[in-house]
Amino acid sequence: xxxxxxxxxQVNVAEGNPLTVKCTYSVxxxxxxxxxxxxxxxxxxxxxxxxxxxxxxKGSYGFEAEFNKSQTSFHLxxxxxxxxxxxxxxxxxxxxxxxLTFGSGTQLTVLP
Amino acid sequence: NAGVTQTxxxxxxxxxxxxxxxxxxxxxxxxxxxxRQDPGMGLRLIHYSVGAGITxxxxxPNGYNVSRSTTEDFxxxxxxxxxxxxxxxxxxxxxxxxxxxxxxxxxxRLTVT
Numbered sequence: 001x002x003x004x005x006x007x008x009x010q011v012n013v014a015e016g017n018p019l020t021v022k023c024t025y026s027v028x029x030x031x032x033x034x035x036x037x038x039x040x041x042x043x044x045x046x047x048x049x050x051x052x053x054x055x056x057x058k059g060s061y062g063f064e065a066e067f068n069k070s071q072t073s074f075h076l077x078x079x080x081x082x083x084x085x086x087x088x089x090x091x092x093x094x095x096x097x098x099x100l101t102f103g104s105g106t107q108l109t110v111l112p
Numbered sequence: 113n114a115g116v117t118q119t120x121x122x123x124x125x126x127x128x129x130x131x132x133x134x135x136x137x138x139x140x141x142x143x144x145x146x147x148r149q150d151p152g153m154g155l156r157l158i159h160y161s162v163g164a165g166i167t168x169x170x171x172x173p174n175g176y177n178v179s180r181s182t183t184e185d186f187x188x189x190x191x192x193x194x195x196x197x198x199x200x201x202x203x204x205x206x207x208x209x210x211x212x213x214x215x216x217x218x219x220x221r222l223t224v225t
Contacts, residue, residue: 009152032211043116043202043216044155051211090154096210099145099170102154 002027004093006103013081014111021076021106023091033074034092035065044090050074081110113138116217118203124223125193133188133220135203143206144186148199155202161186162209193224
């Protein structure tokens with residue numbers, strides 16, 4: 001079975017500081033990895049994905065994620081956080097057989 | 113494009129009642145899916161469809177039915193509502209599977225009393 005772990009329910013960071021939201025995964029075979037963001041009372045919005053190729057993936061709103069196969073991780077990063085980045089972030093994974101599996105989510109709060 | 117639309121936005125049901133959550137997309141996407149979101153549990157897949165006339169079960173299908181008679185529409189039916197089905201329901205679509213990101217609707221907040 002495939003699974004995703006987001007070990008932090010809550011991440012707080014000061015505006016202007018770098019942020020990291022952690023994600024580790026478990027799949028059989030090559031993974032397809034995704035990050036989504038959810039603002040209050042809204043649906044999920046796609047941020048970025050890793051399918052193959054360069055381990056550093058760049059996405060929307062200045063976010064990027066680093067795929068690390070040996071550590072089975074796909075951490076979301078941003079060099080300088082904005083208050084408007086405060087939201088719920090979900091990591092998701094799938095392989096060629098199964099459907100998408102989501103992590104439990106990490107609430108990011110950027111403090112002014 | 114309206115994207116993925118869902119109706120209603122809010123719904124309160126009594127235990128045992130049935131209802132249909134509507135989902136439509138205007139992007140000609142083949143793949144559509146239904147998720148439920150519960151606190152601390154992320155999103156869990158209920159049912160999905162890879163094209164008109166084809167549906168399959170996800171992780172938590174019990175108590176729900178779906179059909180896909182057209183590419184655009186993918187309704188979710190609750191057969192006999194239970195308090196355990198109190199949740200926020202999201203519909204999503206994508207051009208294909210595996211490597212494609214999904215586009216989500218705004219959600220339906222359902223309360224079963």
